[in-house]
Amino acid sequence: MNYPVWYLPEIGGGLLIALIAILHVFVSHFAVGGGLYLIYAEKKGLRENSQAILDFTKRHARFFLLLTMVFGSITGVGIWFIIALVNPAATSLLIHIFVFGWAAEWVFFVVEIAAAFVYFYMFGKMDHATHLKTGWIYFISAWMSLFLINGIIAFMLTPGSWLENGNFWIGFFNPSFWPSLIFRTCIAIMLAGVYGYLSASFTQDEQVRTAMTRFSARWSLAALIAAIPSALWYVAVLPDPAAALVMGKSPTIVTAGQWGAAAAAVVLAITLIVGFVRPSLNMKATACTAMIAALVLMGAFEWTREAARRPYAINEVVYSNMIFKEDLEKINSAGFMHQALWVENRDITEATQGAVGEELFIQQCYACHTLGGFNNDLKALTGHMSHKALASYIGKIHQIRYFMPPFAGTQEEAAALATYIATGVHGKVPPAPEEQDNGADPGFGLFEEHCASCHDSGDLAPATEALDQAEIVTMLATLDEISDEMEPFEGTEEETAQLAAFLYFLNERPDAPGAAIDGAEIFEAECSACHAPEDLEGVFDAMELTEIHDMLDTLDEISDEMMPFAGSKEEKDALSTYLRSLGRAN
Amino acid sequence: MHLVPTADTIPVAWGWFQFLLLLTFPIHLLAMNAMLGSLAVGVIQHFKNDETGRKLAHRIAVMLPLVIAFAVNFGVAPLLFVQVLYGQFMYTSSVLIGIFWILVIPILIIAYYGAYLYDFKFSGLGAAGKWVGVFVLILLLCIGYFFSNNMLLMTLPDQFAQYFQNRDGSMLMSGHPAFLPRYLHMMAGSIAVGGLFVVLLGKFRADADPELAERAASVGLRTFFVMTLINVGFGTWYLVSLEKAQMMIFMGRNMAATASFVLALLLVIMVLVASYKKRFWPTFGATIALVYLMSFMRAWLRSDLLSEYFNLGQLVVEPQYSPMIFFFVCLVGGLVCVGWLIAKTVEALAKEAST
Numbered sequence: 001m002n003y004p005v006w007y008l009p010e011i012g013g014g015l016l017i018a019l020i021a022i023l024h025v026f027v028s029h030f031a032v033g034g035g036l037y038l039i040y041a042e043k044k045g046l047r048e049n050s051q052a053i054l055d056f057t058k059r060h061a062r063f064f065l066l067l068t069m070v071f072g073s074i075t076g077v078g079i080w081f082i083i084a085l086v087n088p089a090a091t092s093l094l095i096h097i098f099v100f101g102w103a104a105e106w107v108f109f110v111v112e113i114a115a116a117f118v119y120f121y122m123f124g125k126m127d128h129a130t131h132l133k134t135g136w137i138y139f140i141s142a143w144m145s146l147f148l149i150n151g152i153i154a155f156m157l158t159p160g161s162w163l164e165n166g167n168f169w170i171g172f173f174n175p176s177f178w179p180s181l182i183f184r185t186c187i188a189i190m191l192a193g194v195y196g197y198l199s200a201s202f203t204q205d206e207q208v209r210t211a212m213t214r215f216s217a218r219w220s221l222a223a224l225i226a227a228i229p230s231a232l233w234y235v236a237v238l239p240d241p242a243a244a245l246v247m248g249k250s251p252t253i254v255t256a257g258q259w260g261a262a263a264a265a266v267v268l269a270i271t272l273i274v275g276f277v278r279p280s281l282n283m284k285a286t287a288c289t290a291m292i293a294a295l296v297l298m299g300a301f302e303w304t305r306e307a308a309r310r311p312y313a314i315n316e317v318v319y320s321n322m323i324f325k326e327d328l329e330k331i332n333s334a335g336f337m338h339q340a341l342w343v344e345n346r347d348i349t350e351a352t353q354g355a356v357g358e359e360l361f362i363q364q365c366y367a368c369h370t371l372g373g374f375n376n377d378l379k380a381l382t383g384h385m386s387h388k389a390l391a392s393y394i395g396k397i398h399q400i401r402y403f404m405p406p407f408a409g410t411q412e413e414a415a416a417l418a419t420y421i422a423t424g425v426h427g428k429v430p431p432a433p434e435e436q437d438n439g440a441d442p443g444f445g446l447f448e449e450h451c452a453s454c455h456d457s458g459d460l461a462p463a464t465e466a467l468d469q470a471e472i473v474t475m476l477a478t479l480d481e482i483s484d485e486m487e488p489f490e491g492t493e494e495e496t497a498q499l500a501a502f503l504y505f506l507n508e509r510p511d512a513p514g515a516a517i518d519g520a521e522i523f524e525a526e527c528s529a530c531h532a533p534e535d536l537e538g539v540f541d542a543m544e545l546t547e548i549h550d551m552l553d554t555l556d557e558i559s560d561e562m563m564p565f566a567g568s569k570e571e572k573d574a575l576s577t578y579l580r581s582l583g584r585a586n
Numbered sequence: 587m588h589l590v591p592t593a594d595t596i597p598v599a600w601g602w603f604q605f606l607l608l609l610t611f612p613i614h615l616l617a618m619n620a621m622l623g624s625l626a627v628g629v630i631q632h633f634k635n636d637e638t639g640r641k642l643a644h645r646i647a648v649m650l651p652l653v654i655a656f657a658v659n660f661g662v663a664p665l666l667f668v669q670v671l672y673g674q675f676m677y678t679s680s681v682l683i684g685i686f687w688i689l690v691i692p693i694l695i696i697a698y699y700g701a702y703l704y705d706f707k708f709s710g711l712g713a714a715g716k717w718v719g720v721f722v723l724i725l726l727l728c729i730g731y732f733f734s735n736n737m738l739l740m741t742l743p744d745q746f747a748q749y750f751q752n753r754d755g756s757m758l759m760s761g762h763p764a765f766l767p768r769y770l771h772m773m774a775g776s777i778a779v780g781g782l783f784v785v786l787l788g789k790f791r792a793d794a795d796p797e798l799a800e801r802a803a804s805v806g807l808r809t810f811f812v813m814t815l816i817n818v819g820f821g822t823w824y825l826v827s828l829e830k831a832q833m834m835i836f837m838g839r840n841m842a843a844t845a846s847f848v849l850a851l852l853l854v855i856m857v858l859v860a861s862y863k864k865r866f867w868p869t870f871g872a873t874i875a876l877v878y879l880m881s882f883m884r885a886w887l888r889s890d891l892l893s894e895y896f897n898l899g900q901l902v903v904e905p906q907y908s909p910m911i912f913f914f915v916c917l918v919g920g921l922v923c924v925g926w927l928i929a930k931t932v933e934a935l936a937k938e939a940s941t
Contacts, residue, residue, distance in 0.1 A: 002591040003677060004746075006684040007753035016688070069655055070698045077658065078691035084669075085684050085755070088591075088677035092669070096594035099670050100909035103606070106662045107913070107920035113655050114924045118931050126934040134930070137923055168597065168909045341591060344750045362753070 001323060001331075001340035003088040005362050012370035013086030018306075020082050022299040024075035026191070029184065029298065031068035031112075032146050033192030035139035037219060038064065038119070039132060041196075044215065046128055052208045058123045060199040065120045069113065087367070089322035090156075090313035098152050101172060105148040111141040146184060154180045156314050157305060158239060163316055179234035186227035187298065193220030194267065194287075194294040197274070201287035206280075213282040217275020224268055239315070241402055242308040249484060250403050252307045260300025266293035310403035319405035321367040328408055336360065336409035348412050357420025360413060364405070371425060382421050386546065387430045388445065389452035390418035400453055401485075429550070443502025444546070446495055454485075457544060461506040472500040508581070517570055519578025526565065526575075533582055540580045548576040589746040590895045591674040597906040600671060600898045604885070607667035612881045614664050616779065616874065617657040622726050623780010624787070625650060625701075627809055629719040631801075638801045644708050645787050645798065647719065650701040653783075658694070671898060672740065672888070679740035682748070684755020686732045697725035727773065734769040735759045741891040767824035774817040775880075781809030782873060785866050794939075803866065810869065811861040818854065828887070835890050836883065843886040850879045 006013060038061055045053035084091040095102065115138035122131060151172040155162065162171035196216030203209045235246055246253055270290045274281045311319050318324050323331070331339045337346045343359045345352045361371075361378075369378035382390060394414045398406035407414050422428045447457060464472055473496055479486040489496060523533065540548055552572050555562035565572060596603065628646030631639040669676055680687045700722040708715055738759045739745060748757055759765050788802020825833055836847040853876045860869040889897065 004589075004681045004749045005753070006681045006755045008755070020691070066699075066702060069651075070702065071695060073655065073658060074691060074695045074698060077662065077694075078688075080665075081680075081688055081691055084677055085681055085688060088673075088681060092594050092673045092677055095666065095669050095673060096596060098909075099597065099603075099666065100913040102666050103663065103913045104916040106659075106666065107916045109662065110659055111920045111923045111927075113659055114927050117652060117655070118927045122931055122934055125938055126930065130930050130934070134927065137927065141920075141923070166904065168906050341589060342749070 001336065001342065001363060003322060004342040005322075005366060006085050007362050007366060009366070009371040010373040012366070012368075012373050012375045013082070014368055015370075015373070015375045017079070017082050017086055018299075018303070018375075020075055020078045022295070022302055024072065024079055025302055026295050026298045027067055027072040028076060029146075029188040030064075030191045030195050031072045032139070032142045032185070033188030033190070033219075033223075034060075034064050034068070034195055035116075035135065035142050036189070037192035037196060037216075039135040039139060041212070041215065042128075042132060042135065050208075052205050053211065054124075056199065056203055056205075056208050056212055058120075059203075060196070061120045061123060063199060064195075065116055069116060073109075073113070087313050087320070087322055089324075090318050093314065093318065094152060094156070097168065097171060098155075101148050101152055101168075105145050108141040108144040108148070112138060112145060115141060143185070143188075146188065147181060150181045150184055151177055153305075157242065157309050158237065159315055159317065175237045176234060179230050179237055182230040183227055183234055186223045186230060187301070188223075190220050190223035190227065190267070191294055191298075193217060193223065193271070193275075194290045197270070197282055197287040197290050201282050201284045209282065210279040213275055213279035217271050217279075220267065220271045220275065224264065224271070238308065242315070245308050245310065245403055246304065250307050250310065253304050256300040256303040256307065260297050260304070263293040263296035263300060266290070267297060307403070311398065311405040321364045321405055323364070323405065323408050328406065331408040332410065336363070336413055348416050353416045353419055354424050356413065357416040357418070357424060360409065360417040361420055364408065364417070368404075378421065379425055383426060384456045384544070385422070385452050386448055386544070387418055387422040387428060389448040390421055391415050392449040393453035394418055397453075441498075441502060442495075443498040443500075446491060446499040447502050450489060450491075450499070457506055458541075460503060464503045465507045467504070469497070469500045469504045472503050473497065476500060508577075517574040519574035519576070519581075522567065522571055522575045523578055526567070530561070536579065537582045540582065543580065545573075545576050545580060548579055549573070552576065588743060588895055589678070589749070590743050591678060593674045593896070593901055595902045595904045596670060597904060598910050599903055600901050602910065603667045603670045604898065607664050607671065608878075608881055608885060610660060610667065611664035612874075612878045614657065614660040615877055615881065617653060617660045619776040619779035619877075620783035621650065621653040621657045621780075622723070622730070622773070622776040623778065623809070623813075624653065624783045625719060625723050625726065625780070626777050627781055627784045627805060629716060629723055631805065632716040632719060638797055641795070641798050642784070642788070642801050642805070643716075643719070645791065645802075646784065647701075647704045647708050647715075649787060650722075651698065651705055654698050654701055671901070672892070674896070675740040675743065675892065676736070678743075678746060679736050681755060682739060682746065682752070682757045683732070683735055683759075686758065687736060687755070690729050690732050693725050693729055697722045697729070700725065730773055730776070731760075731769060734765065734772060738762060738765055738768060741888050743892070743895050764824065764827045767820055767827050771817060771820040771824045774813050774820050778810045778813035778817060779873060779877070781806040781813065782866070782870055784809070786870070789866075803864070807861045807864050807866065807869065810873075811858060814854065814858055814861070832887060832890055835886055840886060840890070843883060846879050846883050846886075850876060850883065853879065 038057060041057040041060065042054065045051070045057055080091075115134055119131070119134045119138055122134070126134070151174070154176040155171050155174045158174045158176040159171060160174040162174065193216040196212060196219065200209050200212040200216060203212065235243060238246060248254055267290055270286060270293070274286055274290075309315055312325075313320050313322070316325060327339070337343050337348070337356060337359070340363060343363065345355045345359060348356050365378060369376045369381070371377070372379050385393065391414060393400065394407045394417055395411070397404050407417070409417075419430060423430055451457075451460075464475075467475065475482075476489040476496055476499060479488050489499065491499065520533075543551070549572050551558070552565040552575065555564050565575065567575065624646045628643040628650075631646075632643035634640075700718055703711070704715060704718045704722060711718060735758050739757070742759070742762070745759070745762075783806070785803050785806035788799035788806070791802075792799040825836070831839075835843045838844055853872050857869050857872045857876065860872065
């Protein structure tokens with residue numbers, strides 16, 4: 001709100017950050033571990049008096065230089081650029097709190113560059129002891145870069161008691177600092193081994209290829225084993241909400257975890273089979289597979305760390321959408337549009353409602369959601385939700401899904417956002433107020449309000465098929481037993497009964513209110529002149545009963561040849577139920 | 587209502603950051619100038635197709651990746667300090683030109699790999715090599731273009747409201763009256779200073795290849811002289827393109843800025859005379875002083891342009907000095923390490939040359 005939002009609705013800033021960041025960390029961790037690898041590879045060549053191994057080391061150093069100096073350095077600057085573009089508020093805060101941490105990191109970056117150049121360009125032109133010292137200067141400064149950046153990144157996840165005292169050192173040496181540092185060092189060493197496979201696989205000399213594949217395998221295996229306790233320690237120091245997200249409450253972490261585990265298994269398998277048992281199998285394809293697996297592993301880790309911080313960019317300080325937690329109360333009472341700097345429409349009128357809703361989307365949702373894009377597409381996620389369901393959901397979004405920031409603003413602003421998503425994005429006609437109040441099924445209203453943010457009513461029919469209404473009432477009182485993500489329904493007894501009845505009648509029941517009227521008969525009388533039931537099979541599958549209901553009122557909009565259905569509400573219900581059953585009977 | 591975000595607090599008095607910014611920014615400029623200018627000179631030499639020209643182009647190509655690395659690296663520090671002092675303006679302007687600003691990164695990666703290709707495959711590429719050089723040069727000029735856009739826009743908050751017509755970050759300031767003279771002044775200055783870097787490269791090879799050193803000296807100093815002369819014109823254009831209020835800070839409204847301007851003009855005359863007379867070291871020394879002075883003038887101009895909205899004294903200090911001490915300790919340690927690396931490299935190269 002304090003900064004403008006760089007708005008690319010179909011791309012999304014999150015995807016750009018992920019793209020640059022994951023590629024960067026894959027190279028930058030190699031820049032740390034690979035430095036140590038070069039020293040020990042050179043030592044091995046010297047110890048065994050093997051010019052072939054020294055040549056391998058020099059070739060590896062050249063690859064190392066080209067990858068880390070160019071791609072690694074520039075994508076590092078790239079992360080800085082992209083986070084400042086996507087979340088300038090949080091970036092500015094991090095820059096201001098840790099300016100001298102960043103400045104010290106820059107010093108190590110200078111030393112790193114100078115040492116890397118001297119190491120590569122003076123390979124074989126310096127006495128060995130001095131050359132190895134150059135390697136050590138490189139490695140120590142590269143690791144110090146990791147040390148410093150690790151402090152700041154770990155701070156974002158676990159600011160700890162910095163929240164109370166604002167002390168630089170407390171923030172820097174925060175609760176996840178050490179486990180994260182050890183874990184990342186392990187990853188860096190594992191990557192050194194994996195990149196070693198790659199260089200070895202390109203080596204013509206069979207003996208060197210075998211020797212360096214074995215050598216690399218020891219690095220990967222040791223690092224993979226050492227990473228396990230540090231990862232467990234890492235999870236153990238997380239605050240409760242973040243730990244809960246990591247342990248399964250965040251769907252994105254569950255997916256990332258599966259990918260990460262599979263990738264670790266691939267790296268381990270290649271290390272054991274190719275590295276230790278049969279180094280001759282280290283061909284280019286094998287090494288590239290290990291590289292891809294390591295990239296996926298790295299990506300899964302970073303993705304998990306980022307997602308575990310949700311809904312914050314800096315835990316407990318600023319949300320992903322640049323709204324500061326401390327400002328929330330003020331915004332909720334005064335209104336977001338009156339508190340935010342970078343908005344164009346401040347008052348909600350009939351004319352501005354859509355524009356206000358769009359600005360609210362840009363300012364509050366777009367940080368994580370695209371519109372029609374690859375990442376968290378809000379269009380796809382809200383397609384099944386009505387205006388009422390959205391309005392209700394937006395108001396308690398953070399309670400339902402902890403990892404999403406609370407909506408900041410007044411109820412009118414939440415309604416404007418709901419209108420923008422339902423009408424502006426999905427083209428749904430907002431129901432007129434009288435229509436909402438009269439004639440609508442109160443159970444459906446409750447469903448919209450309490451359940452529709454996660455459930456499509458059609459999907460719930462099988463879950464309630466075998467239950468009677470009393471059993472559904474019991475189930476509503478114990479929803480937390482079905483899933484951690486649900487809370488028991490807390491409506492009044494009457495509301496519980498209404499919701500239970502709605503859920504009960506999702507399935508065809510002999511005692512259904514509309515059962516007395518036969519939808520098939522109405523179809524026969526009103527529609528069959530032009531439509532055969534089999535032609536319409538599946539057409540209404542994706543539609544809610546209310547949507548079919550609305551459609552029957554506006555058939556003339558679909559085709560000039562049709563008239564709106566003029567039957568009673570009960571007849572419309574029956575016809576809607578029948579039409580929907582056409583797709584589901586088979 | 588001004589669209590200027592609220593600034594974050596700073597841990598030490600703003601003067602420290604201004605000092606560090608004005609200390610490191612000219613170093614970045616010198617490295618950037620060496621990168622861009624020497625490549626421009628190198629490519630022209632490469633096109634000349636004579637042996638010495640080709641050798642000089644090769645020397646420049648060999649140094650190019652190293653110079654890029656340091657130009658980027660020395661850009662990090664001033665970019666950090668300027669964000670501490672003026673973040674609320676710069677983050678905003680960056681978002682407003684977001685598409686172009688992020689393009690700097692892929693363009694730089696391509697240019698950097700192009701530079702390595704130009705270096706490692708200089709002979710192997712044959713006639714195509716010079717076109718690789720031209721390609722890299724165009725990419726670097728492009729990056730300069732985006733930087734000039736951002737640095738200009740951050741000083742013009744009255745333009746920020748255009749965001750509401752361009753939320754996708756596709757704004758550019760190229761149409762602003764001050765843009766073109768500012769950009770040309772910066773680029774022409776880069777080529778001029780790059781000429782001096784070429785002379786320096788030749789001097790390092792004076793013993794091994796006196797012919798190369800001589801060519802480097804004559805081409806480098808001539809480039810410097812001509813480009814500086816042209817740049818007097820661009821500089822004047824830039825000055826008159828400013829609003830009168832800003833122009834006047836160099837003409838009496840701000841005594842320190844005026845004194846710097848006068849001193850800079852004297853130094854310009856001095857470097858023109860010295861370079862014309864082929865006297866390298868006085869030209870080199872005065873140019874470094876000139877780059878520092880012009881950086882100070884640039885800072886005064888920025889501060890004056892933003893004075894309607896903000897001055898550095900408004901930054902709230904929440905004092906924590908120990909991290910700064912930690913930084914200075916790291917800096918000293920880092921300089922010792924770099925010094926040791928340079929000493930050992932020179933020693934090894936001398937030993938290699940003597941054998």
